[in-house]
Amino acid sequence: MLRIPVVRWGKPYESLETQKVVHFLTGEPIAEVDQANGGIVSRDLRKAGEARRILREFAVEDLIGRIKQAGKLFSSATLPLGSGMQSPEDFVHQQSATTGLPEQMCRNNMTKNSFVMENIDTILDALTRGLDLNILAKGYGQESRGVIVSYQCQAPVLGAVLPSNSPGVHTLWIPVIALQLGLVLKPGSQEPWTAYRVASAFQQAGIPAEVFSLYPGGHDVGGAILSSCQRAMIFGGEKTIQQYAGNPRVQVHGPGYSKILLGDDVVDDWEQYLDLMVESIYINGGRSCINASSVWASRHTEEIAAALAERLGPIEAKDPTDPQAGLAAFTVEGMGKAVYEMLQTDLKEEGVTDCTAKYGPRLVEHERCSYLRPMIAHAASPSCAIATKEFMFPFGTVVKCPQEKMIDSIGYTLVGTAITADPQWISALSDATNIDRLNIGPIATNRLNWLQPHEGNLTEFLFRSRAYQVAEAKLALA
Amino acid sequence: MTMVSADLAGAVATAKQKLDQHAYEMVQWHFHPSTGSPFWLEKAKSLGFDPLTAIKGYDDLKKFPTFEDEWLRGGPIERWRPKGLDGKPTFVFETGGTTGIPKSRMVVEDHRIDYELFSETLPDKYFPKGANWLMLGPSGPRRLRLAVEHLCQFRGGICFCIDLDPRWVIKLIKKGWMEHLEAYKKHCIDQALTVLSANHNIKCLFATPKLLEGLCTALEERGQTFADTGITGVFSGGTEFTPQWTRFCIEEFFGGPPEVSGIYMTPTYGNTLMGLACSKPVTAAEGYKISYFAPQPRAVVEVVDFDDTDRLVGYGETGRVKLTTLTQEFFVPGFLERDEGEREQPYEAYPWDGVSGVRPFHRLASSTTVGVY
Numbered sequence: 102m103l104r105i106p107v108v109r110w111g112k113p114y115e116s117l118e119t120q121k122v123v124h125f126l127t128g129e130p131i132a133e134v135d136q137a138n139g140g141i142v143s144r145d146l147r148k149a150g151e152a153r154r155i156l157r158e159f160a161v162e163d164l165i166g167r168i169k170q171a172g173k174l175f176s177s178a179t180l181p182l183g184s185g186m187q188s189p190e191d192f193v194h195q196q197s198a199t200t201g202l203p204e205q206m207c208r209n210n211m212t213k214n215s216f217v218m219e220n221i222d223t224i225l226d227a228l229t230r231g232l233d234l235n236i237l238a239k240g241y242g243q244e245s246r247g248v249i250v251s252y253q254c255q256a257p258v259l260g261a262v263l264p265s266n267s268p269g270v271h272t273l274w275i276p277v278i279a280l281q282l283g284l285v286l287k288p289g290s291q292e293p294w295t296a297y298r299v300a301s302a303f304q305q306a307g308i309p310a311e312v313f314s315l316y317p318g319g320h321d322v323g324g325a326i327l328s329s330c331q332r333a334m335i336f337g338g339e340k341t342i343q344q345y346a347g348n349p350r351v352q353v354h355g356p357g358y359s360k361i362l363l364g365d366d367v368v369d370d371w372e373q374y375l376d377l378m379v380e381s382i383y384i385n386g387g388r389s390c391i392n393a394s395s396v397w398a399s400r401h402t403e404e405i406a407a408a409l410a411e412r413l414g415p416i417e418a419k420d421p422t423d424p425q426a427g428l429a430a431f432t433v434e435g436m437g438k439a440v441y442e443m444l445q446t447d448l449k450e451e452g453v454t455d456c457t458a459k460y461g462p463r464l465v466e467h468e469r470c471s472y473l474r475p476m477i478a479h480a481a482s483p484s485c486a487i488a489t490k491e492f493m494f495p496f497g498t499v500v501k502c503p504q505e506k507m508i509d510s511i512g513y514t515l516v517g518t519a520i521t522a523d524p525q526w527i528s529a530l531s532d533a534t535n536i537d538r539l540n541i542g543p544i545a546t547n548r549l550n551w552l553q554p555h556e557g558n559l560t561e562f563l564f565r566s567r568a569y570q571v572a573e574a575k576l577a578l579a
Numbered sequence: 580m581t582m583v584s585a586d587l588a589g590a591v592a593t594a595k596q597k598l599d600q601h602a603y604e605m606v607q608w609h610f611h612p613s614t615g616s617p618f619w620l621e622k623a624k625s626l627g628f629d630p631l632t633a634i635k636g637y638d639d640l641k642k643f644p645t646f647e648d649e650w651l652r653g654g655p656i657e658r659w660r661p662k663g664l665d666g667k668p669t670f671v672f673e674t675g676g677t678t679g680i681p682k683s684r685m686v687v688e689d690h691r692i693d694y695e696l697f698s699e700t701l702p703d704k705y706f707p708k709g710a711n712w713l714m715l716g717p718s719g720p721r722r723l724r725l726a727v728e729h730l731c732q733f734r735g736g737i738c739f740c741i742d743l744d745p746r747w748v749i750k751l752i753k754k755g756w757m758e759h760l761e762a763y764k765k766h767c768i769d770q771a772l773t774v775l776s777a778n779h780n781i782k783c784l785f786a787t788p789k790l791l792e793g794l795c796t797a798l799e800e801r802g803q804t805f806a807d808t809g810i811t812g813v814f815s816g817g818t819e820f821t822p823q824w825t826r827f828c829i830e831e832f833f834g835g836p837p838e839v840s841g842i843y844m845t846p847t848y849g850n851t852l853m854g855l856a857c858s859k860p861v862t863a864a865e866g867y868k869i870s871y872f873a874p875q876p877r878a879v880v881e882v883v884d885f886d887d888t889d890r891l892v893g894y895g896e897t898g899r900v901k902l903t904t905l906t907q908e909f910f911v912p913g914f915l916e917r918d919e920g921e922r923e924q925p926y927e928a929y930p931w932d933g934v935s936g937v938r939p940f941h942r943l944a945s946s947t948t949v950g951v952y
Contacts, residue, residue: 117823117866138824140792144831147799328761344755 103132105183105293107317108300109145110152111310113183120317122291125201125432125470126421132183132195134293139321142285145314146258146329152283152312153257161234164279164308165222171299171306172218176211180301187298196294200265201430201470203421206385210269214295217272218302220551221279227552228276228560237560238281241569251569252560258283258314259563260330262323262337263296265289266429266493267388270336270354271299276559278303283312285330287322291432327351332563352562356491357390357515359546362530363398363405364521365504371401372408374520374543378497379412381518381546383475386429387495391516391538393546394491395498397483397507406456406479406499413495414460418472428494430470437464437471440492444476447490452481456499483510508533516546590930594875598931599636601876602905606634609910614663618650619910621658637879640903641889643912648852651682659685664908672722674851677749681720684851689908690722693854694730696874697847700857701734705843706812709735710782713810715771715790717745722851727785727814739779741770768793775808783812788819788828795832805832806840816847816855818918818937822867829867836863847871848937852911853878853902859926859933871937872929879903882922882934885942888915891932894922900934917943 102121106113116135123130156164174180179188187195192211197204217224225234232252236242241251259277263286264270277284288296293315300313316322327333327345334352335341345351361378363371381393396405419426431437441464448455456477457463465472475495480488488500489512502510508529511517517536520543521527527541538553540546609615610623610630623630628642651659656671664687672690673681712731718724718740731738751760771794775781786794791813795805829836829844837843848871849855856871856878873880882898884890892898900918904911919940923933 117826118821136823138821138827140796140824140827141831143792143796144799324757328757340755344757348758 102130103183103185105132105134105297105317107135107137107141108310108313108315109141110148110314111304111312114141120290122199122293124198125291125430126198126467128469131198132293134290134317137316137318137322139318139325142314142316142318142322142325143329146260146285146325149257149283149285149330153254153281155309155312156278156281156283157238159281161238161279161281164281165225165234167306167308168218168221168279168303171302171308172215172221174305175218175298175302176215178302178305180298180305182297182301187294187301192294192298196292197421199291199294199432201421201432202386202388203419203423203426203429205424205426206429209385210271210295213269214271214275214299217275217551218299221276224276224551225279225560228558232560234279237564241571249569249571251567252564253567254280254282254564256282256331256563258285258312258330258332260285260287260326260333262287262326262333262335263289263292264336265291267336267385267390269385269389271295273354273559274334275299277563278308278312280560280563282332282563283314285314285316285326285333287316287318287326290317293317334562354390357392357394358489358491358511358513359391359393359516360511360514360518361393361396361546362507362511362517362519362521363396364519364523364526365399366523367520368398368401371398371405375405375408375412377518377543377545378405378409382409382477382497383413383416383427383495384545384547386427387475388429388493389547391547391549392495393497393516393518395488395500395511397500397502397511399501399503402499402501403454403479406454406477409497409499410456410460410477413475413477414457416475416495418465418474428472428474430467430472431493432470434469437466437473440494441473444487444490444492444496447485447487448478450485450487452485453487454479508535511535516540516549518542518544518546587925587927587930590927591925594925594930595637598876598879599638602637602640603635605905605907605910606630606640608663608907609661612662614661616661616910617658637903640912645888646911646914648682648914651684652680654683656683656685659683659909661907670725671720672725672851673720677746677753682851684722684909686722687908689854689906690726691729691733692906693874693877694726695733696877697855697857698730698733701812701814701845702843704811705837705841706734706783706814710812711736711780712738712783712785713771713774713781714738714740715767715784715786715794717743719744719746721745723785726855730814731783736783737779739774739781741767741774743767764789764793765797768797772797775810781808782810783814784810785814787817788815788824791815791828792832795828799832804834806834806842811842813842813844814847815844816849818848818939820846820848820869821938822861822869825861825869826863826867829863848934850902850916852909852914853880853904856880856933857929859928868935869937870923870933870935872923872931872933873902875929875931877904877906879905879931880934881932882920883915885919888913892922894924897921897936899940900937916940 118136119133121130122132179186193204193207196207261274286296304310336354342353342355345353418428463474473494478498480498480500483502487498514536516538518540519530609619667687670686671683675681714727728738833842834840846858847855856873859870881901883901900916902914917940918937920934920937923935925931
């Protein structure tokens with residue numbers, strides 16, 4: 102069986118504790134993963150400065166070239182992984198087998214991660230809003246308008262506590278190496294694959310192994326990363342978000358509560374946008390923070406909900422190898438049922454209609470996993486609890502709400518697609534602080550333009566703009 | 580059968596006889612109207628059998644219902660004191676109590692006796708007689724605080740302590756105030772560093788794994804190592820004391836096994852109800868496996884089937900940890916701990932069953948807060 106060691110600044114470390122990652126349907130072990138303990142992480146992180154020192158020896162252009170090469174390797178090469186080798190197809194099978202995601206979805210996520218690496222220069226251009234990367238590398242530099250600017254790096258490495266259930270999120274930390282910071286990763290317990298494969302691809306492309314640490318392990322390992330790294334990101338639920346709210350060292354990524362808002366000027370033509378709504382709710386198994394969890398309009402909401410239910414309701418759980426499979430399994434025992442029961446409470450509230458009930462049972466239970474088939478609800482008002490809920494499967498509520506009350510009623514929104522041409526409303530939406538990514542016009546919430554910085558801009562998190570003065574004589578010599 | 584195993588078999592049989600005799604005597608003590616505690620004398624009325632005549636040996640203790648530690652909540656505490664000990668100075672030690680009423684156990688001398696027995700297992704080379712100790716663990720109404728101090732005094736030393744309120748630590752964890760948790764841990768470690776820097780000739784330490792790790796880390800951040808403190812003997816305990824953690828600590832913080840680093844660490848397992856179980860020496864050759872053995876006949880550790888808790892599992896098999904306490908002060912006829920582990924064979928030093936791989940009981944694990952200090 103494949104053995105995947107802890108990696109401590111590039112050196113494999115076999116632990117006395119291991120955990121088997123198993124096939125979600127059969128229970129067959131796929132790999133044995135060594136488990137770190139929190140103390141190892143804290144101790145290793147005292148040497149984090151060395152990772153940055155090593156990376157700063159590379160010219161930024163050189164790093165970018167290597168990362169582009171790594172992107173190609175990530176999607177096409179057979180790469181070392183622990184005690185064995187892993188081809189791209191192995192990666193897809195393994196990731197699907199341990200996470201319950203359909204293989205097609207795993208392929209798509211592999212393409213997405215590879216895209217970010219292969220286009221790292223343009224991605225960085227978007228993240229920095231066009232800043233010359235050598236200014237970040239050197240710490241200061243002169244802009245074209247003749248002014249000195251300086252960006253102070255806030256940490257030698259980025260720590261990341263990664264999820265098991267959404268392999269698309271890795272695009273958020275991948276650019277870090279190009280910014281000359283090391284990576285300290287806690288891979289998801291069911292999804293060690295992406296973190297190890299990215300690190301392997303980077304190393305094959307000539308990035309030194311010593312700038313990567315990978316610490317599979319329990320909660321103490323995540324805690325140690327978050328408390329020992331000066332900058333870290335974590336993926337979790339609402340509780341995690343609240344726990345780290347206001348902590349400048351931690352960037353939390355949780356539920357997106359992404360939404361589609363139909364303006365009064367277009368809502369009578371809602372059928373034109375049905376495909377966009379279906380895609381936003383259903384793509385990637387409804388698992389992403391950028392999947393829409395609600396559609397808001399002032400009228401026609403019952404018809405919209407019925408049409409969405411008609412399109413999504415009949416979708417069945419299929420074998421993960423089926424190219425048509427669109428639903429991901431809940432692989433944690435009892436989780437699918439727990440989510441379903443939680444929803445039943447919300448559906449009983451006055452003003453809420455379960456629109457997919459007539460398309461058959463939603464909860465599909467297997468011996469070792471469960472599925473939830475798509476669910477669409479209608480909420481007669483934003484005060485219904487279900488109006489602002491998000492779940493890890495294709496789920497959406499169509500909410501009836503007057504346009505003038507929408508911005509105040511929707512709450513936090515990672516991606517807000519507002520379909521409207523009303524200039525006054527566009528102005529109000531642009532000014533709203535509860536919407537992160539704003540799409541004006543018919544753009545599905547999942548259609549991210551990679552040239553726009555994503556939630557919690559990475560460079561703003563890792564670098565701080567500061568004053569920097571250089572005597573003129575020295576500047577002339579530079 | 581080899582001579583060694585024949586000797587061991589003899590020792591096992593002798594230990595069992597001793598346990599049977601001791602169990603009989605303790606039941607006579609706790610259930611006789613002239614010596615028993617109000618709690619057990621009252622309980623005897625509803626047992627459906629007379630313990631004084633029905634309990635002839637250890638195995639007969641199964642006739643008692645499982646001990647419920649909830650019985651220990653609330654007072655009056657005197658109901659637990661055997662009449663035979665009336666008039667003796669009495670301590671009360673508490674467990675839990677973060678919210679609501681804690682569980683209380685009365686003690687006269689058990690903590691001293693347990694730790695004097697434990698003292699015999701400590702190698703003088705690393706725990707020198709007369710050396711001073713640092714108690715880097717919970718303070719307040721905790722048995723451990725006074726027990727470690729007594730251990731130190733019994734060995735001729737003076738024990739330095741810190742202030743540490745585990746109930747506040749649990750509140751911080753439950754509230755998710757992790758920054759405060761880190762700050763409180765630092766506050767505790769700072770106290771330890773101050774004591775260690777004050778030239779008190781401290782050579783021995785009690786610390787929980789988390790605090791030991793915190794202490795070693797703080798020392799390394801100052802450019803020092805644990806060896807620089809001059810401490811040669813470390814006594815620690817808890818379910819976080821895993822083989823991997825032990826290996827990490829020995830290899831990376833201590834600088835190697837005792838013969839190389841000069842630092843010896845012994846894990847223990849126990850609680851306010853039972854006292855403490857000692858460990859077989861932990862070595863790299865045995866994969867840092869940690870096996871605990873109770874101080875029989877005063878206490879017994881068994882590994883029992885998860886569902887049929889009167890049935891021992893086979894050696895090497897996994898089950899729930901069941902504790903029995905048989906002292907003049909306290910009678911616990913079978914308490915199901917919140918831990919599980921593997922049943923271990925008797926060996927020469929401890930010719931009775933032990934338990935290894937102790938960890939939170941998997942059916943309760945999600946509701947248990949471990950490693951709070």
